[in-house]
Amino acid sequence: MAISVTPLHPVFVAEVRGVDLTKSVDPAAFADIEAAFHQYGILVFPDQPVTDAQQVDFSAHFGPVITATRYHRDAPERRVPDNISDISNIGPDGNLMAADDDRRMHHKANELWHTDGTFKHVPARCSLLSARELPQVDGDTEFADMRAAYDALPEDRKREIDGLVVEHSIFHSREQIGFSGYTEAARAGLPPVNQVLVRTHPATGRKALYLASHITHVVGWPAEKGRRLIDELTAHATQPDFVYRHRWRANDLVLWDNRCSMHRARPYDDLRERRVMHRTTVSDEINSVERELPERAAG
Ligand code: OGA
Ligand code: MN
Numbered sequence: 001m002a003i004s005v006t007p008l009h010p011v012f013v014a015e016v017r018g019v020d021l022t023k024s025v026d027p028a029a030f031a032d033i034e035a036a037f038h039q040y041g042i043l044v045f046p047d048q049p050v051t052d053a054q055q056v057d058f059s060a061h062f063g064p065v066i067t068a069t070r071y072h073r074d075a076p077e078r079r080v081p082d083n084i085s086d087i088s089n090i091g092p093d094g095n096l097m098a099a100d101d102d103r104r105m106h107h108k109a110n111e112l113w114h115t116d117g118t119f120k121h122v123p124a125r126c127s128l129l130s131a132r133e134l135p136q137v138d139g140d141t142e143f144a145d146m147r148a149a150y151d152a153l154p155e156d157r158k159r160e161i162d163g164l165v166v167e168h169s170i171f172h173s174r175e176q177i178g179f180s181g182y183t184e185a186a187r188a189g190l191p192p193v194n195q196v197l198v199r200t201h202p203a204t205g206r207k208a209l210y211l212a213s214h215i216t217h218v219v220g221w222p223a224e225k226g227r228r229l230i231d232e233l234t235a236h237a238t239q240p241d242f243v244y245r246h247r248w249r250a251n252d253l254v255l256w257d258n259r260c261s262m263h264r265a266r267p268y269d270d271l272r273e274r275r276v277m278h279r280t281t282v283s284d285e286i287n288s289v290e291r292e293l294p295e296r297a298a299g
């Protein structure tokens with residue numbers, strides 16, 4: 001049966017039905033899914049009660065599934081396999097995390113607009129998030145289309161920013177919410193990296209802003225001027241016309257392209273209500289500066 005693809009927003013995001021992700025996806029169905037992924041940037045797959053292994057199998061169609069980073073090395077055992085990120089408010093004992101739990105603070109920064117994995121030399125290509133347990137109220141996720149945002153910029157702004165390089169650090173986004181509780185070993189493991197500010201999607205050729213709350217500064221610019229530019233672009237890119245709010249239903253699986261979208265978690269009553277989401281992350285193949293501006297790549 002052919003898949004059905006229904007747009008959920010004027011500029012991006014579509015819902016995909018007619019595929020069962022608890023079974024292996026055949027090449028013809030995957031080709032249709034991939035075409036929709038490139039066109040819409042975000043795909044919502046309703047009613048997909050996948051296991052972790054099934055989620056990993058589907059994710060692997062898009063590229064290499066990465067091992068989740070452990071930021072808190074002395075934290076007790078993980079509740080999920082190594083290639084799943086535990087996006088939840090549940091501790092290893094199965095209970096809600098305490099208010100001052102480091103992992104809770106780490107996840108709180110997901111409420112800032114961001115793109116996954118831009119703070120790694122080879123960033124994340126796409127992410128897949130599966131809703132396992134949901135709170136009664138909110139806990140939505142918002143997405144913003146960085147292609148539409150780029151297209152809508154005035155031409156002189158495009159000329160100014162094409163070719164800029166920015167530095168990203170995971171610890172920068174966490175500092176913005178006042179959290180800095182990482183070990184020296186965790187910091188040493190994730191040094192700051194450079195990425196382009198405008199990237200071109202390899203499949204569609206469309207340009208997109210490559211923004212995230214992880215950006216520390218524009219390389220080669222005075223700090224204040226760079227900060228103003230990043231703040232302005234972020235405000236522009238997250239205006240309502242470019243934003244879709246996903247209201248989760250149990251067993252939704254949402255796939256997003258980190259090369260052309262940003263996202264943020266909406267708050268919920270995480271000290272009282274459970275929210276359990278399992279994320280797989282697919283790696284890109286090369287650093288964005290090496291890919292798009294090889295003459296600016298370090299080393
Ligand atoms: C993520 C993320 C948002 C959410 O998993 O990368 O940002 O709403 N999640 O949980
Ligand atoms: Mn994220």
